[in-house]
Amino acid sequence: MGQVRNGIDLDTSVGYLLKEASSALRISMEAALRPLGMTITHYSCLELLAQRPGLSNSQLARGAFVTRQSMNVLLQSLERDGLVERVGDEASGRAIPTRLTDRGREQLRTASAAVKTVENRMVEPLAPEDRAALVATLRQCVDALRAPA
Template sequence: MTRKSTIPRPGEGKRGPEGHLGYLVRQAHAAVRGAMEKALADLDVTPPQFAVLTMVVNYPGISGAELARLTFLTPQTINVIVRNLVRAELVGKSADAVHGRILRLHATARGEALLKRCRARVMEIEGRLSGLLGRDEEQVVRRWLVAVGNKLSGEG
């Protein structure tokens, strides 16, 4: 006997307001990541590369270990991404002045220019997200997301 699948669409059944919060957060994350992948594809940039480039531009001199923590990626993944960004001349690295084994990363002018193009596309997605809420609602959601990150990461 063959059983027909009745998996609900996003927003329906357990994939809707009655679903588990953790699942709904993950579902939203997957939707945002998919939209970012689409928006950045013709620039040959992945969402993790965008995250790394964003952090390198915003925190010049950041180390690979710090990048891994800020981007929620493994050190191994960071190493691969940084290697590719260096090869593409989007990021440069130099030895730390005190701890020579630590490499400090900085964006090149080319990396900053690419990030600017990427950011314009990602900001369009952010605008679509903000458009789902009123200003007050957005502030509540932002505070809640920060609180979740703090509470569950053990940092808050």
């Protein structure tokens, strides 16, 4: 190992660790979903629709942390592939409720299993109380960041 040390002292920064963890999770999820021909946003969209049927394009975008323009492009391809359907019958403003088709539900099943495997590997070494504390603490961080000032 005749190369320069690669470790960084930023390991004590919550912000850096957050980005590091998020990056590691993204890489693992991409690796798990690639064999299925799906991206993370693709999977996230299906998962959101399974838990909250009828979400609109903009709501899905917020839930998947992308712009509504990006989600719109994705939804068009998902609809073309018969994974979701958008029924504009209801009077919910301009928003068009979106729902999973049977084919979408089936594709989600395999993807959800792959993603659960990754998440389990991540939280497996954690004690139950540590895991609960992590969830509570992260929520506090999110709320603090989104506070007005």
